[in-house]
Every structure is written in C-alpha cells, then in structure tokens.
Amino acid sequence: MSDSRRKFLLKSFSATSAAWLAANWPAQVAAAEKAQAMGNFTFFTREQAGVVDAMAAQIYPTTDTPGAREAQVIYFIDLALVTFAQDKQDIYTKGLAELSSHTGGRPFGTLSAEQQIQALTAIETTPFFKTVRDHTIMGMFASPQHGGNFKKVGWTQIGFDDSLNFRTPFGAYDTAEGTW
Numbered sequence: 001m002s003d004s005r006r007k008f009l010l011k012s013f014s015a016t017s018a019a020w021l022a023a024n025w026p027a028q029v030a031a032a033e034k035a036q037a038m039g040n041f042t043f044f045t046r047e048q049a050g051v052v053d054a055m056a057a058q059i060y061p062t063t064d065t066p067g068a069r070e071a072q073v074i075y076f077i078d079l080a081l082v083t084f085a086q087d088k089q090d091i092y093t094k095g096l097a098e099l100s101s102h103t104g105g106r107p108f109g110t111l112s113a114e115q116q117i118q119a120l121t122a123i124e125t126t127p128f129f130k131t132v133r134d135h136t137i138m139g140m141f142a143s144p145q146h147g148g149n150f151k152k153v154g155w156t157q158i159g160f161d162d163s164l165n166f167r168t169p170f171g172a173y174d175t176a177e178g179t180w
Contacts, residue, residue: 022047043081051073054109056136066153068136076139076148088131095128
C-alpha cells in the first residue's frame with residue numbers, strides 16, 4: 001500500500017469517527033452521567049432514599065420472587081423526580097415530613113414490618129402514598145435504562161421478552177405449500 005493511500009485511510013477513518021462522535025455526543029454524555037449517578041441520588045438524601053426504599057419494599061415485597069429492593073426501584077423513583085416527574089417533588093418532600101408523625105418520630109426503616117404497615121395504612125389515602133405506590137410499580141416494570149427493574153427482574157416475573165427477535169404471528173403467513 002502506498003504511503004498516500006495509508007494517509008487517506010487514516011484521515012477518512014478519523015473524519016468518520018469524529019462525525020459519529022459529534023452526532024452521538026449528547027447521548028454519550030447522558031449515558032456517562034447516568035452511569036456516574038447510579039449508586040448516588042440526585043433528588044433524595046440518603047435518609048430519604050432509605051425511607052422511600054423501605055416503603056417500596058412494603059408495597060412490592062420480596063417473596064419467592066424479587067421485590068422492589070431487588071429491582072432497585074429507589075433509583076427509578078429518584079431519577080423520575082429529576083426528569084419526567086419533577087412536578088411530584090413537592091409531594092415527596094411534604095409526604096416524607098408528614099410520615100414521621102405516623103412513626104413516632106422514629107426513622108421508617110427502623111420500624112418492624114408490622115409497624116411499617118400500620119404507618120402506611122394510616123397514609124394510604126394521601127397523594128404521597130399513592131405517588132410512591134405508582135412509582136414503585138413503574139420502577140418494577142419500566143425499562144432498566146430508566147433506573148429500576150434491575151437485571152430485568154420485573155420483566156422476568158411477567159414473562160416479558162424484550163428481545164428484538166421478530167416471530168411471525170401463528171398462521172399469519174401460512175400457505176398451502178408451507179410458510180413463507
């Protein structure tokens with residue numbers, strides 16, 4: 001290969017790479033920020049996250065199948081509150097403050113399961129509880145890229161196959177000679 005051909009290939013490869021990077025830069029930055037944020041909270045303090053995590057664990061408990069803790073629903077809720085559910089931030093802030101009146105001032109996560117259920121029953125008609133319940137269910141079954149459904153445990157429970165393999169519907173393309 002001549003030297004000029006080598007230079008041409010190197011320059012064209014560099015230009016192609018630069019063009020791809022420029023076109024995909026926002027997605028790359030977002031992915032890097034999300035990866036960095038996992039394990040840290042963007043809306044909740046650690047204490048608040050502990051309370052909401054304990055609430056979610058009571059709403060969708062671990063039984064013989066994984067629950068909200070295994071699905072890491074808390075990360076979905078935290079991410080939701082700084083993205084599509086920003087309008088719910090006030091509900092969480094007020095609800096977490098009011099919850100302590102039903103726990104005798106003790107942190108919710110330190111209560112026994114029975115005491116946690118009693119506290120949740122006392123607030124089950126509030127917008128706070130309803131929002132936490134909704135977000136817990138969403139976090140169990142949303143796409144893992146949104147922070148919850150860790151290792152697709154929610155999808156496994158309902159038998160959802162997220163593969164991109166297309167299979168024709170039964171009988172849709174059947175002909176007298178067989179299938180297409």
